[in-house]
Amino acid sequence: xxxxxxxxxxxxxxxxxxxxxxxxxxxxxxxxxxxxxxxxxxxxxxxxxxxxxxxxxxxxxxxxxxxxxxxxxxxxxxxxxxxxxxxxxxxxxxxxxxxxxxxxxxxxxxxxxxxxxxxxxxxxxxxxxxxxxxxxxxxxxxxxxxxxxxxxxxxxxxx
Amino acid sequence: xxxxxxxxxxxxxxxxxxxxxxxxxxxxxxxxxxxxxxxxxxxxxxxxxxxxxxxxxxxxxxxxxxxxxxxxxxxxxxxxxxxxxxxxxxxxxxxxxxxxxxxxxxxxxxxxxxxxxxxxxxxxxxxxxxxxxxxxxxxxxxxxxxxxxxxxxxxxxxxxxxxxxxxxxxxxxxxxxxxxxxxxxxxxxxxxxxxxxxxxxxxxxxxxxxxxxxxxxxxxxxxxxxxxxxxxxxxxxxxxxxxxxxxxxxxxxxxxxxxxxxxxxxxxxxxxxxxxxxxx
Numbered sequence: 001x002x003x004x005x006x007x008x009x010x011x012x013x014x015x016x017x018x019x020x021x022x023x024x025x026x027x028x029x030x031x032x033x034x035x036x037x038x039x040x041x042x043x044x045x046x047x048x049x050x051x052x053x054x055x056x057x058x059x060x061x062x063x064x065x066x067x068x069x070x071x072x073x074x075x076x077x078x079x080x081x082x083x084x085x086x087x088x089x090x091x092x093x094x095x096x097x098x099x100x101x102x103x104x105x106x107x108x109x110x111x112x113x114x115x116x117x118x119x120x121x122x123x124x125x126x127x128x129x130x131x132x133x134x135x136x137x138x139x140x141x142x143x144x145x146x147x148x149x150x151x152x153x154x155x156x157x158x159x
Numbered sequence: 160x161x162x163x164x165x166x167x168x169x170x171x172x173x174x175x176x177x178x179x180x181x182x183x184x185x186x187x188x189x190x191x192x193x194x195x196x197x198x199x200x201x202x203x204x205x206x207x208x209x210x211x212x213x214x215x216x217x218x219x220x221x222x223x224x225x226x227x228x229x230x231x232x233x234x235x236x237x238x239x240x241x242x243x244x245x246x247x248x249x250x251x252x253x254x255x256x257x258x259x260x261x262x263x264x265x266x267x268x269x270x271x272x273x274x275x276x277x278x279x280x281x282x283x284x285x286x287x288x289x290x291x292x293x294x295x296x297x298x299x300x301x302x303x304x305x306x307x308x309x310x311x312x313x314x315x316x317x318x319x320x321x322x323x324x325x326x327x328x329x330x331x332x333x334x335x336x337x338x339x340x341x342x343x344x345x346x347x348x349x350x351x352x353x354x355x356x357x358x359x360x361x362x363x364x365x366x367x368x369x370x371x372x373x374x375x376x377x378x379x380x381x382x383x384x385x386x387x388x389x390x391x392x393x394x395x396x397x398x399x400x401x402x403x404x405x406x407x408x409x410x411x412x413x414x415x416x417x418x419x420x421x422x423x424x425x426x427x428x429x430x431x432x433x434x435x436x437x438x439x
Contacts, residue, residue, distance in 0.1 A: 001164050020165030020207070023194070043195045044261055056234065056263040062194040063264065064187070066165045067211060111259065132346050133258020 005069040009034070010078030016065075024060035024068055025049045028075060036076035036106050040135070047134030050107035050114075051075045057114035059133070076106035079113065088158065089113055092151035093144070100138030108134045112148045116155060122148070164206040171215055171321070174208060175296035178319055181206045186321060188230055188269035191261050216268070216323055221245060225327040229268025233257075233280075236267060246327065248336035248354060252283040255340050255349075268322045271307065274314045274377070277349045281308070281378035283338050284325065285370035286356040292324040293317075301326065308377035334358045334366070335437045339429045343416070349373045350417045351425045355433035362392045369433075374409040374426050381408050398434050402427040 006015045009032065018027050028034045028051070037060060040048035044059040051060045052074040079087040086094070089112050099105050108131065115122055115130035122130070127148045128141070136144060166181070168174045178184055183205030187193050196202040210216055216230040221241035236242055236253045243250050256262055256270070256279040270280040271291065281304065289304045293316060304325075307314050316322065330336070336356040340349045352372035358365050367388040369381045384404050391397060411422035 003165075019162065021163050042198055044191055044257075047258065047260060050260055057260050058264050059191075059260045062191050064165055064190060064194070064207070064209070066167060067209065069167075114259070129345075130259055133260045 003066060005066060007068045007070060008072040010074055018065045020064075020066065022065035024051065024053075024063040024065050024073075027065040027068070028060060034075050034077050038103055038106060040103070040107075044133075045135070046104070047107045047111060047131075048104055050110045050134065052110060052114050052117075055114070055117065057111050057130075057133075074110070074113070076110060079109065087113075088154040089116070089148070089151040092147040092154060096143045096147035096150060098139065098143040098147035100136075104134060104136045104138075108136065108144055112151065115148070116152055120152060120156060120159075122152060124149070163204050165209065166206060167209045167212050169212050171213060171294065171323075172296075174210070174213065174321065175319065177208050179296075181208070184208050186210055186272075188272075189232065189265040190269075191257070191265040192269065192273045192275075210321065216321075223329070225329070227267055227325040227327070229271075229322050229324060230266050231268075233262040233265050233267065233270070234259075237262070245329065246283075246287060248283045248338050248356065249280070249287065252279050252338040252340075252352075252354070255279055255338070255345075258346050267325060271304070271325075272314060272316065272322055274308055274310070274312050275348075276311055276375060276377055276379075277352065277373040278378050279340070279349065279352065279372070282352050282354040282370045282372045283336070284327075285378060285380050286336060286354045286368035287327055287330065288368065290326040291322050292326060293320045294323045295320045305380055310376045330356070331358050331366075333360075337433050337436045339433055339436070340372075341425050341429060348416065351411075351422050351429055353426065353429040353433050355430075355437055357434075357437045359393075364388055364391055364393055369405070369430070371405070371409060371426055371430075374411040374422050376410070379409065381405055383408055393434070393438065398431055401434070402430050405430045 002017045004017045038048040040046035042061045044062045049060040050057050053071050089109050111134050127145050166177050185204040187207045188210045217228040220226045233253045233256050267280050270278050290301045292301050338354045340352040349372050354370045356368040367385045369384050372378050406423050406427045411419040413419045
């Protein structure tokens with residue numbers, strides 16, 4: 001049985017028809033074609049599928065698609081501005097070499113955004129805690145934490 | 160994933176109707192455990208009835224008796240100023256549960272109803288002597304949390320019953336409590352967890368509540384240990400006796416996370432550390 005739902009995705013209202021058993025990640029990557037969000041473990045351990053729902057980072061692999069109705073959702077595709085310029089967090093990941101294979105990166109950046117939106121001045125410990133649910137199997141976490149710190153400084157300078 | 164229908168009722172009355180009309184339907188709250196079980200085909204529900212859009216199940220009211228709606232997320236508990244102030248042991252445990260992404264969705268009621276022996280919310284709630292309110296279409300009852308758990312994945316909930324609220328009495332002003340958890344990394348399920356609540360009068364201890372996780376078929380209150388300590392003056396020797404009695408009162412198993420021997424050893428150590436922390 002398909003149900004039609006509407007919600008805000010990266011600032012624009014979308015309407016989709018989804019099955020009861022669809023997860024948010026299925027809906028994003030399938031009918032909505034937003035493949036920036038990745039599925040790693042599918043069990044809420046790795047964080048590759050992290051998106052922001054109403055200001056909070058969540059695992060889209062554990063989130064029933066129908067619960068998205070009426071919500072405000074941000075995915076990695078929502079971070080670039082209209083001129084396709086990278087956001088401060090994305091640029092900081094590039095500048096700090098916080099990327100290797102890139103599979104965990106959308107989730108990492110979304111978790112970092114959720115953190116910096118609510119806490120513009122995080123300590124190292126707060127950054128590590130916010131990224132605890134995001135696994136990187138290539139680089140380790142030093143450059144990633146560095147990138148989040150650098151992004152925090154840049155965001156403060158521009159605001 | 161096998162197909163199933165997903166319903167989003169807006170009131171408890173609607174929930175009972177749906178449950179009656181839909182045999183084989185399961186309730187879902189945050190879904191952080193349930194969705195994994197479905198993915199791994201440990202569960203194949205015919206339908207899911209979501210409890211997330213029901214106002215009666217949300218909200219926290221702190222007062223003479225504190226009520227926490229079952230659908231309150233772990234993050235909401237951590238951020239609630241009055242809960243932080245009145246029940247810091249609950250907030251400490253909430254902070255140790257999963258990752259940010261899990262805490263933003265997982266609910267306190269769901270953590271209890273999943274009935275895992277390692278449930279992070281159960282251990283502090285046991286020492287706070289929480290009650291849970293269980294409602295069906297025609298019944299409503301309140302039971303001590305201690306009587307709620309029957310075994311791994313098993314509670315005393317009837318098929319049409321829902322855990323609607325968690326109820327907490329105020330703790331005494333001089334009560335001190337702590338929660339300790341051992342995992343391999345911070346985000347892990349507990350290999351062992353311990354919560355301790357202590358009320359003292361001078362040197363004498365007038366009330367002790369001790370609960371342990373991941374070392375028995377249910378989150379467990381150690382009633383024998385509590386009885387041993389009631390009215391006693393706590394000394395180093397007594398704590399050693401308590402550690403031994405605690406280790407003898409549990410029945411841990413060996414699984415992928417730890418052996419039963421290791422769990423027994425760690426439980427004893429965490430009990431000692433909990434006393435050290437509470438006694439300062």
